[in-house]
Amino acid sequence: MSIITVGRSAVRRPDFPVAGKPIISVRGAEVSFGERTILDGIDLDIRCGEVLAIVGPNGAGKSTLVNVITADVELEAGKVFIDDEVEYSWSTRELAMRRAVLLQDIGMAFPFTVLEVVEMGRSPWAGMRESQHDDLIVAGSMSRTETVQFAARKFTSLSGGEKARVALARVLAQATPALLLDEPTAPMDIRHQELVLQQARDYASTGGAVVIIVHNLDLAGAYADRIAMISDGSIIADGPPAEVLTADRISDVYDYPVSILADPNTGAPLVVPVRAGRKED
Amino acid sequence: MSESTEIRDRSLRRSRRDRLGEGGDSSADSAAGNRAEPTSRLNPAGKGDGLDLGRIRGQRTARAGTLFLILIIALIAACVLSAAIGQLFIPPLEVVGSLLNKVGLDWLPGPSHDFGEEALWQVRFPRVVMTVLVGAALAVAGAMMQGVFGNPLAEPGVVGVSSGAAVGASASILFGWSFLGAFTTPTFAFVSGLITTFIVYTVSRSGGRTEVITLVLTGVAVNAIAGAAIAYITFAAPTSAREQIVFWQMGSFNGSLWSQVGLILPLIVFGIIIAQTLAPGLDILSLGEKSARHVGINVERLRIIVMAVVALLVSAAVAFCGIIAFVGLVVPHIIRMIIGPGHRLLLPASVLGGAVLLSIADLAARTLVEFADLPIGMLTSLVGGPFFFYLIRRSRKESGGWA
Numbered sequence: 001m002s003i004i005t006v007g008r009s010a011v012r013r014p015d016f017p018v019a020g021k022p023i024i025s026v027r028g029a030e031v032s033f034g035e036r037t038i039l040d041g042i043d044l045d046i047r048c049g050e051v052l053a054i055v056g057p058n059g060a061g062k063s064t065l066v067n068v069i070t071a072d073v074e075l076e077a078g079k080v081f082i083d084d085e086v087e088y089s090w091s092t093r094e095l096a097m098r099r100a101v102l103l104q105d106i107g108m109a110f111p112f113t114v115l116e117v118v119e120m121g122r123s124p125w126a127g128m129r130e131s132q133h134d135d136l137i138v139a140g141s142m143s144r145t146e147t148v149q150f151a152a153r154k155f156t157s158l159s160g161g162e163k164a165r166v167a168l169a170r171v172l173a174q175a176t177p178a179l180l181l182d183e184p185t186a187p188m189d190i191r192h193q194e195l196v197l198q199q200a201r202d203y204a205s206t207g208g209a210v211v212i213i214v215h216n217l218d219l220a221g222a223y224a225d226r227i228a229m230i231s232d233g234s235i236i237a238d239g240p241p242a243e244v245l246t247a248d249r250i251s252d253v254y255d256y257p258v259s260i261l262a263d264p265n266t267g268a269p270l271v272v273p274v275r276a277g278r279k280e281d
Numbered sequence: 282m283s284e285s286t287e288i289r290d291r292s293l294r295r296s297r298r299d300r301l302g303e304g305g306d307s308s309a310d311s312a313a314g315n316r317a318e319p320t321s322r323l324n325p326a327g328k329g330d331g332l333d334l335g336r337i338r339g340q341r342t343a344r345a346g347t348l349f350l351i352l353i354i355a356l357i358a359a360c361v362l363s364a365a366i367g368q369l370f371i372p373p374l375e376v377v378g379s380l381l382n383k384v385g386l387d388w389l390p391g392p393s394h395d396f397g398e399e400a401l402w403q404v405r406f407p408r409v410v411m412t413v414l415v416g417a418a419l420a421v422a423g424a425m426m427q428g429v430f431g432n433p434l435a436e437p438g439v440v441g442v443s444s445g446a447a448v449g450a451s452a453s454i455l456f457g458w459s460f461l462g463a464f465t466t467p468t469f470a471f472v473s474g475l476i477t478t479f480i481v482y483t484v485s486r487s488g489g490r491t492e493v494i495t496l497v498l499t500g501v502a503v504n505a506i507a508g509a510a511i512a513y514i515t516f517a518a519p520t521s522a523r524e525q526i527v528f529w530q531m532g533s534f535n536g537s538l539w540s541q542v543g544l545i546l547p548l549i550v551f552g553i554i555i556a557q558t559l560a561p562g563l564d565i566l567s568l569g570e571k572s573a574r575h576v577g578i579n580v581e582r583l584r585i586i587v588m589a590v591v592a593l594l595v596s597a598a599v600a601f602c603g604i605i606a607f608v609g610l611v612v613p614h615i616i617r618m619i620i621g622p623g624h625r626l627l628l629p630a631s632v633l634g635g636a637v638l639l640s641i642a643d644l645a646a647r648t649l650v651e652f653a654d655l656p657i658g659m660l661t662s663l664v665g666g667p668f669f670f671y672l673i674r675r676s677r678k679e680s681g682g683w684a
Contacts, residue, residue, distance in 0.1 A: 072571055096577030103575075109431030109567040110622035115337055120565050124577035139332045148332045152340070174576065 011091070011128070014083060014098045017177040017207035019049030024099065024178055024209065028078035029068050031061075031233075038064045040233040041078070046178060051200050051210045053220035053241075056230035057254050062213045063104070065230065066182050069211070070101050083177075096124035100174035102181045106167040111154040114166050118142055121173035130175070141172035144199055146192070160187035168196060178209040185214060197223040221245050221269040229253060245269045345620045345630070352633035359640035360413065364405045366648055371397050411537040411545075412643045413636040415598040416608060418549045420635025421556050422594040423609020424616075424627055428563035429587045430485075432496060433614060434672060437595045438606025438665075440485075440496065441503030445477025446470040446596040447604055448510045451526045455518045463544060470596035477503060478592045482584075497673075532603035532658025534643050541601045548597040553632055555590050559583065560624035567622070605658045607665020608635055614672065 017023065024046040031039040039061045046052055046069075054062050067073035069080060071087050080087040082098055090098070100121065108117065118138050125131045142148045145165045150158060155166060164187045171179060181200070185193040197219050200210045204225070214220050220227050220241065227244040229237040231253045237244045247260045250271060257274040365373045371392050378389030379401050392398050419437065426435040426442075437443045449469035458465050485499040515526050528535075562583045565573045574580050598605070612634040613627060620626050639657070642664075646655040 070571075070575060072574070092574055092579045093577035096575060099575075101572070101575040103569075103572055105569060106572075107569060109569070110428075110433070110617070112564070112567060112622055113337070113341075115334065116564070116621075116623060117568075120568060120576060123561065123565055126561070135334050139334065142332060151332055151334075152337045 011097075012094050013128075014177050017048035017209065019207055020047055022047050022081075023083060024069055024211075025081040026065075026068060026078070027081070029065075029075055029080065030077040031064055031068060031073055032076055038233055039068065042068070042233075042235060044228060044235065044238070046209045046211055048177060048209045049204055049207050050225045051197075051204045051212065051223060053224035053227045054211060054213045054230060055215070055217060055220050055227060060230040061233040062230055063182055064233075066101070066103075066180055066211075066213065069180060070099070071095070093124050096174070096176070098176055099178040099180060100171035100176045102167055102171045102179075102184050104182050104186070106163055108155045111156040114147060114150040114153055114155055114158070115142075117155050117166055118147070118169045118173050121170040124174065137175055138169075138173050141169040144172060144202075145169040146195065161189060161192060164188055165192060165196075168199070172199070172203070177207070179203055179211070181210070181212045183213050183215065185216065185219065193219060217245060217250065217271040218269075221271070222263065222266065241269055245271060341621060345626045348616070348619055348630060349633065352630065352637055355637045356413070356633055356640065359637055359644065360409050363409045363412070363640055363644045364401055366644060367400070367405065368652075369394060369396065369400050371401065376401065407539045407542050408534050408537040408643070409640065410542050411602065412534050412639050414542070414545055414549050415534075415602050415605065416612075416635035416637070416639025417632040418545075418552065418594040418598040418635070419605060419608040420612035420631040420638070421553055421609075421628055422591045422598070424613035424624070424631045425556055425559070425563065425587050426591050426609065427613060428566060428624055429584055429591075430482075430496065431567060431569070433617070434610070434669075435496060436607065436610035437591065438604065438608075439610060439669065440481050440500040441507060442474055442477050442481065442592065442595050443599055443604045443606060444504050444507035444511065445480075446474030446592070446599045447530065448477075448507050448514070449473025449596075450600060451511055451514045451518075451529060454522050454525050454529075455514045457522070463540065467544060467548070467597060467600035470600045471592060474596035474599070475589065475592035477507070478588045478595075482588060528656070529603035530658070531656030532605040532661075533646070533654065533656045534602055535654045537601070545597040545600060548593060552590050552594040552597065553628075555586070556594075556628050557625075559587060559590070560628055563587070563624040564622075603656075603658060605639070605661050607661050607669065608639060610672070611665055611668050612638055614668075 022045040026042050026044040029039050029042040030037070042061075042065060044065075054065065056062050064073060068075060071080065082090060082095065087095070112120075115138070118141060119134070121141070122131065122134045122138065125134070139148075142151060145168050147162070147166050147169050150162060150166065155163065158166065164184060168181070168184055171181070179200070181196075184196050188196065193216070197212075200212055201223055204210050212220075212224070222241075224241055226239060227237070227241050228235050229244055229249070236253065237249060245260060247258055250260075251257045258271050259274060261270040261272055262268070263270050361373045361376050364376045365371050371379075371394065374389055375392045375397065379391040379398060381388055382391050392401060394400075423436045426437060426440070427433050429435075447470070449472055450466050452473075453466045453469040458469070461468050481496075481499050481503055485496045487495070511526065511530060515523055518526060562573075562578050565576055565578050566580065566583065567573075568576070570580050613631050616627055616630045616634050620630060639661075642660050643657050646657045646660050649655060
């Protein structure tokens, strides 16, 4: 059933995600630019039904890891498997049916309307039976990201945080088993940061795999099932938030002392940098 | 007491609703108005939420429909007027009559003047058809080039593709090559146009994007080199070929022949049809190269096909009529302002818009100065140059610099 000929070529559809099954696996990935090693032997499984947060200091290799997963950077060594097959055995379109990617750079060259931008997320499914539900999926993604009220406006006229939500609506509309989000919350206010992470949870609860790069460790601690911490191109910790987010490890990796508190409502770890505070005379 | 709390409660709720609808236009208000109070603070139910896709699309479609209608009427009017006006004035009704007579309908009388029929079919009609074809080709080529560069300032003339194509064509005129028959000059224009297109493309890109300044400076360099080559060819050419080449650089539809129309018509029609099939991909390319790939577009293949089609259209346009700049800049830009940047509508609208613009420009070139046929390339540059200034200023203001 997964191989169905539609239109010009046989496009292999993805299977429905099965919770716990790895949809993307990175094995021994090494990347270097010139002399500088960016990634030094990364092994990572991205499993369906799970929110995986990737954290780490600036320049640790988080975005490069996303580029590895999306085949936008050349590997010196190692392999990436998607849906049990080596990445390069899939066509561009088949990859787009398996993973949606939200990059940090979300600019548009021309002033398309917000609705048109979100509809672009449906393009891998053009001409297939999945496209019957395009309108429903587009409307649903816009509603979930609170972008409905911008639908008729030009994307280029939106503020940074609004653009980021529209871009998120676009990748949600792609409706793929795996979702990669590279710092989606960076330009957003508190309300919408929480909204994004809740959407990530919802996505995972319906069987999707979500990878999210965040700088805010509290968000990762509260919403992720698993956290992978990267430092100097290696994964130095990979596990449940409570195990990964320890004061010693964070202080060491980020080179700044922190203490860990428990969220009074949920018990999730809160990372508080040690601050001198204002001197009151 | 309880009443006052209720009032406060309601006003709070209202203010929240306002906030959700903030920054919107009329559709924002209705979307917020239809919204049921979310049960939780976040995560509204994943339904349409008052989003009326049909209405939003309908507005677009209605505008596009009006534009197409206006363009078609304008094109017919411009063509008929072009054929009517000249040293020998032939009333527009007689022009239409002559056309109808040709297809066997005698609803209207043909030209009353003795030489009317001949003037129309030997001189004016081939020229009008040529103008329409070249205008359409240049405008579509401009729209595609802007799409693939992700930059509204890309244009075959500005970027140097037109003069690149002119080098090949004038070389074939100089050496009197004719081994491909009547196709020789267009073929040389195509090959050198294609080479120039790829040079511009590779030189002006870095990190998957093209910056305005790099693109324009690349155009300066390419135009300089091509200009030098054309200058040398002009210098080396015998007097007759020299005249032909000079006339060429200024662009003109003077002396258009049916045989020339027959040559470029299939090329341009083919190019426009291929262009239309590439429209969805060009839309998505607007997301940026990487993101376009992530939604399943084979970016490399799309770019190569687009560049080849641009080279085909530009060289077909340049082959007999010379360099006519700025059509590909002005037309798509104005159309984008009216119906938005979606290429599915932008490309066909550019076909019509380019044809209308160049028909009017050619009519002006023939009639502005009595007994003189001005070079049309000069006219389009006279109008297009200032427009280019305006675009540069505006894009500086919008992006806060050259980035």
